[in-house]
Amino acid sequence: MMQDPVRVGLLGCGNVGSALVRLVDEHADRITARAGVGIEITRVAVRDVTRHRDVKLAPDRFTDDPSAIVHDHDVDVVVEVMGGVDPSRALITEALEAGKPVVTANKELIARHGPELFGVAAKAGVDLLFEASVAGGIPLLRPLRESLAGDRIHRVTGIVNGTTNYILTRMAEGGASFADALADAQRLGYAEADPTADVEGYDAAAKAAIIATVAFGARVRLEDVHTEGITGLTDDDVESAKLLGYVVKLVAVAEEIDGDIAVRVHPAMVPLHHPLAAVRDSFNAVFIEGEAVGELMLYGRGAGGGPSAAAVLGDLVDAVRNLVSGGKGATIGELVDRPVRPLHKLESQFYLLIEVADRPGVLAAIAGEFGRHGVSIQSMEQRGLGAGARLIFVTHRAREGDLAATVEALRSVEPVHRVGSVLRVMGDVG
């Protein structure tokens, strides 16, 4: 290749950024062969230019002014790995408007302002790629956008937060309590000092919104995602799951129901034979149900410098190839507005754990409330006796609204001490 290398401006040089610099350096030949031209990282914006970084780049490539990189005539492509909405949003907008393709790993930004940014990119006729924003190194958005371009996706169910999956694995396999498992995750660096975004499901919700946007070509807002975390889960729930042949996972679900879209994040009982049940520790996986393709699962490391940098580099090679060939990458097309089906109209099977007074007639009183609200019971099992008696119910498919009304009513049934956890039960597959 006699062509000059494509010049990349990098915004941010933390874990992912420095892993990317190393990959570009070490795999230069491979990258040149795939992209059709060499790639050189010429400018890097960081907060503190004096800090030592373990990357092979001359000090004069660093600047603390990201805006200068975006407007630099010597930068052809911009890679954003700073995170956060501000100033990333403005910087990416300016880069796109200046005709520079952008690759970003920023899930928060894409979940909140994706549609706006896709519009800017389309108008400028350049690529905006964001594979690394969901499930780190797992090729997910490209397969959804390209490999399944002609198929109709019915549902995508993902384990997209490694921290909570690590915690749930420790609870299920090591018998740890939620608090102990969280403390372990923090010690190992899987969970932040403030774990809220992970354990409350906010991180998964942002990824769910992006998945739904790409899978259905729909404008999905973060507010459209019903979100429940795992902080309320008890040892009892984890134990019940095991007894019933399930394992509890935090799932992100994006589905199409009769033309409506529904997107949600919540813990769920996953049948042991379901491929998602085998996803352990901090791994991520995404299970896709498509009309023609059937069932697909993509599994791998959802986070970490290496996997995320590999995803960024895949996008970067794509953007560079398109830039050089004058082509254009696969876009997600024109986004449409789709009705969002509210939670109470969705259907699922449910697991309920109810603490009761252990005496005759209890079951009849409780079963009566289920029946009155149109929720039918698939199985019931009593655990413990006397003051510690608990009834474990699994319902047939029922409406969320009806189930919620049942729970509300059960709270006033005299022998019921407490309605504990209510968990969705996923159907089996295959």
Add this chain to the structure above:
Amino acid sequence: MMQDPVRVGLLGCGNVGSALVRLVDEHADRITARAGVGIEITRVAVRDVTRHRDVKLAPDRFTDDPSAIVHDHDVDVVVEVMGGVDPSRALITEALEAGKPVVTANKELIARHGPELFGVAAKAGVDLLFEASVAGGIPLLRPLRESLAGDRIHRVTGIVNGTTNYILTRMAEGGASFADALADAQRLGYAEADPTADVEGYDAAAKAAIIATVAFGARVRLEDVHTEGITGLTDDDVESAKLLGYVVKLVAVAEEIDGDIAVRVHPAMVPLHHPLAAVRDSFNAVFIEGEAVGELMLYGRGAGGGPSAAAVLGDLVDAVRNLVSGGKGATIGELVDRPVRPLHKLESQFYLLIEVADRPGVLAAIAGEFGRHGVSIQSMEQRGLGAGARLIFVTHRAREGDLAATVEALRSVEPVHRVGSVLRVMGDVG
């Protein structure tokens, strides 16, 4: 879009072809949005034009002359789903030389003549895409080629033959013999009347060659693939695997070892915690180990009209988008010749089942042969007594050559009645 639709000539209209025609018809809007232009199937070559087909195409679109389609000026893109090497090879060559992008699902052709055809495509400057040739609906080649474009792949391990995986699942979970499981597979339509290509590993070998070619950008010939099937597996082996914490799978392995390439297909003991162990029935999955990305697994339906048609359509949309935008898809780049490491130099752990005379000194005699050939034993367990006594060995990592010499020597050790199965044991991950 005001542009005329892109005209597709289809070679073959069996399971995959007719599923493709239906998808193109039913999902026209989605396809137009993704491809940037409409797609129309204008010509279809079939053996017998009079046969009824359940597709919505006017009878005058059918011809029994595939060559006419390839040379037709009214055909922009060619899709080949006839299978076989002849006449597909000549037809695809002519189509590419005529400047028409080609999408094919033909694993035999790509495994045997891929490098030659990639050369023709490169020279003509048009796309030759073949996602459906390996693992049906699972997006595999595109992620290897694009998402992991900048990463270095160390090893790819696949369960890429659904027939044998169904048979092995029935043997492991239902206690069926090989013969009974095969008969079941034939009754269900998973296995052909002549199951040789599946059970002897030839089908998997063709896919392994394609995977190695794409993963390593190397010219891999089908003859380079060491191939063993599952016909020699006994109930004993399946039972031993269970006892030892493994499950037997037919795996296709493509790996890079110090710059050499090694590609092989053989049954292996897969640890129960390995993600591949959970791949049941006729499902396929491919486990990828990359330097930056870490461990990835892609799972789904490896065969069937729907999944394969979905893969063909993904490629078709890609080819059409490139055709219209004037760009070019990601190619696998210039293929290089890499040394192929011969089997006897590869290393693995091994499982051996040895039928012996049940008397003192047997173990010492056998262990002596292992030691003499530099193979060290990790575990030994006796099963059965008296005339039915068998010793089950698992070795530490050893060279294939040394292990083969050990087996050869054991055949002359007096208390050894028979050396039964020898299976590779895969390492754990995570």
